[in-house]
Amino acid sequence: MSRAARLLDLLQVFRRYKRPVSGASLAEELGVSLRTIYRDIETLKSQGAAIDGEAGVGFVLKPGFMLPPLMFTEDEIEALVLGSRWVAEQADQPLGAAARNALTKIAAVLPDDLKAGLDESTLLVVPGPPLAAGESELPRIRDAIRRQRKLSISYADVNGACSERTIWPIALAFFDRARVVVSWCELRNDFRHFRADRIIGLTVQTAAYPQRRAVLMKQWQAREGAHLRTRPGD
Structure with a gap:
């Protein structure tokens, strides 16, 4: 080495x-x-x-140190390209645009021989289906997660029955056919998983939820994390 x-x-x-x-x-x-x-x-x-x-x-x-002009292996470049292409095709429009912009910034500081690998990657991502109506709110949901804000949602279950919920969103999981909001639900007084395509109304509250997101994430991972791999949503 x-x-x-x-x-x-x-x-x-x-x-x-x-x-x-x-x-x-x-x-x-x-x-x-x-x-x-x-x-x-x-x-x-x-x-x-x-x-x-x-x-x-x-x-x-200490945080904040920037790397000099980046050096990647061929596998690392392909991983970056595949990941950014997946996000560009499967996530909401703002997040997809951010993935493309990030790859452009990385390309700007790569040596020419490695930069060619970005354009010549043979790993492709098949475009997914259009976002459902509820999934158009993904940017607002992501912002609420970052700012630890409560959400008031109207939510339809698998049978179409609608309920009003106040939730504390802590994570967003991307499945091939669904986007799932991992949350603490005040109605159930427990963690719940809400499919974004079943959210038919959403309001971001001004109030932050009372617990730190990092603490909630650890609690959820200890109790529910393994189930989310096989259960797209309640």
Whole structure:
């Protein structure tokens, strides 16, 4: 492995840790000596990486450090292309446009030989069916999730029966044939999964829900996460 590749790998490892990690752990993960890790950390610091810590205590990379001109493997480029193409075809229009814009920005900083791989990728995504009426609200739902806002929705179940719900949206799952809003439902006093195409009315409330989204996500993952892989929605 080249030294440049090793430095990039070290940065990627640092980004996975929010708390200080020991030099010994870094050395073991990257398969190099502890002396090499210390030398590489000093090199990254000289290039502008804000790495705090010291030997025997641990090191942590402060957020905000930007990578130099990007280097990707062929598999990584194909993964980026496939992912962006899937989002462009399967998500709502604003998110699809964001995926295309992100790929354009990545292409702008790639070397010419790697940039060609973006245009020449042979991995294709088949266009999905048009969004259902309720799914046109996906941008507002995503915004509510980011801002941790309650939603008032009119929701039709599988039999067409309609109910009024106040929910705390915490995640949005994309299936091939459905988009599912993972939420805490005040009516049921429990987690519920709502298909976006069955939402027939939606209002974003000004009030934030009382618990942090991260806490709710952990609770949902512990109780319901495995079921969502096979159950598109209530």
